[in-house]
Amino acid sequence: METTDKKAYKDYLARLLKQYNQYLMLEKSLAQNTLEAYTADLGKLMSFLTLEQIPVLETTLEDLHRFVAGLHDIGIHPRSQARIISGIKSFFRFLIMSDYLETDPSELLESPKIGFKIPEVLTVKEIDALINVIDRGKKGGQRNRAMLETLYSCGLRVSELINLKISDLYFEEGFIKVEGKGNKQRLVPISPRAIAEIQLWFTDRVHLDVARDFEDFVFLNLRGKAISRIAVFQFIKEYADEIGLKKRISPHTFRHSFATHLLEGGANLRAIQEMLGHESIATTEIYTHIDRQRLREEIILHHPRNKKK
Known part of the structure; x- marks a missing residue:
């Protein structure tokens, strides 16, 4: 056009x-x-x-x-x-x-069953409380802050988070490369706040005795190996209990909150789907044509972590 x-x-x-x-x-x-x-x-x-x-x-x-x-x-x-x-x-x-149309395309459009269960959504205030309760002085504290901030700021799956590589961080450009389901890769904008938390974690990480073959992993356990999904689930639950959060949450809750907050902030629905790497739009053919700068602008504009105080 x-x-x-x-x-x-x-x-x-x-x-x-x-x-x-x-x-x-x-x-x-x-x-x-x-x-x-x-x-x-x-x-x-x-x-x-x-x-x-x-x-x-x-x-x-x-x-x-x-x-x-x-x-x-x-x-x-x-x-x-x-x-x-x-x-x-x-x-x-x-x-x-108003005589603009003769037939109604929405006539047979059905509403969803209200009984459908979806994951909980956290408010920005609740996410801040979860992250702020983490004691940086404790072992793994800064790592956990960086992990939760990255989960929320980038909308990652927990599997994508724990497999994130140092070689896939492009902080100067404001992106990280993520390998999702089916080994499909995508570039995801990362907020300045998440970058700052990861860089602080790196000051602790250098003191770890990193195990062989795990040198490129961003997030490690205290034995120098990649952190497990179970460990992430466990510390999220502990922090939720510590702040008295009644919602049943998991690492996916941060991803779901990421998408919901973007949509509520006015972000384009298709851009959010691309950011999340969903099958419906993340085929290899379509992905190679994504305007990455436009996606980054969508996230910078609409995500709560990128809004100026």
Whole structure:
């Protein structure tokens, strides 16, 4: 699509959304908070359609299914999914009423079953409390701070964290290279705070007697070997107990919180999926075409760890 066409479409879409906003205010008499929620939820769909280069009036049920699958993929709660779908249906009903469309692509779009269980989400305050309770002076303390900060700031799987290599750290560029499921590699932006915690850990790491074949591993146990998944689970549980956290959490909770906070902050849904390395978008062919600078800007802009105090 040419630049002039993109601008024309953007202006057209803005007018369309303005009309829908007026419809909600005048015809539905929605409260301001409800109106803002509808607008925000619809914005997620618009971002998805724009990224996929799908004109809003050409949206199909299949497109909507892919969008909703993306919401599920990054762990959005079924109740939130149901609310978003409700807003989408309202929008397309408006398009039908206003003679923009003859058929409603959302008519057969179903809401998820509310009973679906997903992992807990931590607030930024709870994550800060978990990290801050760690005593740097204790053995492994700084390492554990660096691990939790990296889990949250980069949205890693625990397997990706414990297998992270020093040779895969590109701190000057602000990235780390991660090997995910199926040995697929991806570049992930890393926050300045996570970099600082890892560098502090390296001042402790140099005093370890590193075991053979583990020289390149970032995170080591006290015997100089790669730390285990179980160890990470255990110390997270201990810190949660120490601050009196009632939620049942695991290393995956940090990854889930990463995605949720980015989405709530306005990050693009597709960019989050790429960051997490999900199968639906992380095929080798697609990955080689990722605009890494754009992904880094998404994370820097929207992740709580990158916002200035």
